[in-house]
Amino acid sequence: MTTVTVDLGSRSYPIEIGPGLLDDSSCWEPYAQGRTLAVVTNSTVGPLYARRLCKSVAGLAARVVMVELPDGEEYKTSATLNRVYDALLEARCDRQTLIVALGGGVVGDIAGFAAATYQRGVPFIQVPTTLLAQVDSSVGGKTGINHPRGKNMIGAFYQPEAVLIDTATLGTLPDREFSAGLAEVIKHGAACDAGYFAWLENELPAVLARHPATLAEAIAGSCRIKARVVAADEREAGLRAVLNFGHTFGHAIENGLGYGTWLHGEAVAAGMVLAARLSVDMGSLEPREARRIRDALAYARLPVTAPVFEFARWMDLMELDKKASAGTPRFVLLRGLGAAYIAGASEERLAALLATGEEGARTDPLQPLAGPNP
Numbered sequence: 001m002t003t004v005t006v007d008l009g010s011r012s013y014p015i016e017i018g019p020g021l022l023d024d025s026s027c028w029e030p031y032a033q034g035r036t037l038a039v040v041t042n043s044t045v046g047p048l049y050a051r052r053l054c055k056s057v058a059g060l061a062a063r064v065v066m067v068e069l070p071d072g073e074e075y076k077t078s079a080t081l082n083r084v085y086d087a088l089l090e091a092r093c094d095r096q097t098l099i100v101a102l103g104g105g106v107v108g109d110i111a112g113f114a115a116a117t118y119q120r121g122v123p124f125i126q127v128p129t130t131l132l133a134q135v136d137s138s139v140g141g142k143t144g145i146n147h148p149r150g151k152n153m154i155g156a157f158y159q160p161e162a163v164l165i166d167t168a169t170l171g172t173l174p175d176r177e178f179s180a181g182l183a184e185v186i187k188h189g190a191a192c193d194a195g196y197f198a199w200l201e202n203e204l205p206a207v208l209a210r211h212p213a214t215l216a217e218a219i220a221g222s223c224r225i226k227a228r229v230v231a232a233d234e235r236e237a238g239l240r241a242v243l244n245f246g247h248t249f250g251h252a253i254e255n256g257l258g259y260g261t262w263l264h265g266e267a268v269a270a271g272m273v274l275a276a277r278l279s280v281d282m283g284s285l286e287p288r289e290a291r292r293i294r295d296a297l298a299y300a301r302l303p304v305t306a307p308v309f310e311f312a313r314w315m316d317l318m319e320l321d322k323k324a325s326a327g328t329p330r331f332v333l334l335r336g337l338g339a340a341y342i343a344g345a346s347e348e349r350l351a352a353l354l355a356t357g358e359e360g361a362r363t364d365p366l367q368p369l370a371g372p373n374p
């Protein structure tokens with residue numbers, strides 16, 4: 001098992017990473033001993049993993065309350081959040097209750113926000129079961145729900161007591177979800193750590209084959225990067241925004257196609273290719289480095305070309321991005337691999353960028369497997 005620490009002073013917490021951790025009572029002991037556990041999960045993950053979790057905490061927890069939510073981003077709403085509050089109140093959960101978020105990013109974000117707000121805050125731990133949740137959403141304390149007028153518009157920064165990552169749970173994750181999570185892994189390397197990116201390029205075949213040791217190493221490396229950024233800038237006053245590499249274009253793609261058409265990671269993948277090309281246009285990135293990012297994403301079976309929108313539509317969609325300043329979109333760009341910065345770009349430059357496709361590029365999500373450097 002590998003431990004990565006998120007260093008936030010008195011609110012520091014460990015991220016425990018390894019296969020089989022779900023079944024290991026000793027991992028649960030520090031968190032479950034003598035407590036009421038409210039396990040929030042969904043109708044897909046619950047039947048796969050909740051029983052095993054319950055078995056591990058059986059001799060430790062005072063009791064376990066199960067809260068099963070419907071599966072899907074469309075349920076990341078105030079109505080679903082209310083279902084969590086209802087279940088906690090019905091079971092007379094007090095302020096010592098530990099909420100356990102068992103599932104992907106949707107469950108983690110809802111359960112984390114419930115923990116931040118139930119009786120003005122109760123402790124919680126994240127048990128992420130998608131690759132995206134293991135390397136990104138479970139780490140760093142962003143919690144929340146969607147509002148009909150915008151994604152993740154209601155929420156709180158609220159850190160967990162721990163993140164317990166059983167890498168073996170990825171064995172049941174569909175390929176398309178796995179690739180979408182890999183987009184965030186590649187993002188961490190491209191935006192924050194050139195050495196990790198180079199390691200990943202070499203290890204992508206083993207990661208894609210879900211080789212247990214390599215996968216656990218990739219997850220630990222990605223968590224280390226995220227933990228470092230969160231420790232330096234917990235509330236996104238500046239640096240943390242670099243984790244949004246590819247997201248200005250990516251959010252526009254997700255929203256423009258209609259949420260759910262492309263997965264978040266797929267849209268971010270095509271967005272990272274555009275952001276890398278914009279960095280090349282701005283003279284801060286070598287074309288061969290942009291190509292390395294594109295090749296890694298293509299090898300991970302992610303789309304590397306954005307869908308076609310009118311330029312005015314692109315601009316409308318990008319102005320909704322949280323980084324936009326006075327209605328002008330801003331982008332996370334690269335000054336070389338692993339070194340991100342934030343800047344605007346002229347409309348002329350953006351129009352030229354978005355008008356040119358890439359020769360031979362494929363646009364469908366879940367690409368067939370190609371060589372690492374096609």
Ligand code: NAD
Binds near residue numbers: 104131140173
């Ligand atoms: P998700 O939670 O919807 O999970 C994807 C699908 O995989 C779901 O159908 C889920 O039930 C299923 N699943 C989960 N684990 C499984 C497993 N081990 N085996 C089989 N199926 C499994 O999606 P996601 O990609 O994990 O998370 C996306 C959400 O995360 C979005 O709502 C996004 O806004 C949020 N997010 C939050 C942060 C943050 O910092 N808080 C960061 C990135 C994304």
Ligand code: GLY
Binds near residue numbers: 240
């Ligand atoms: N997913 C970006 C962040 O946590 O800041």
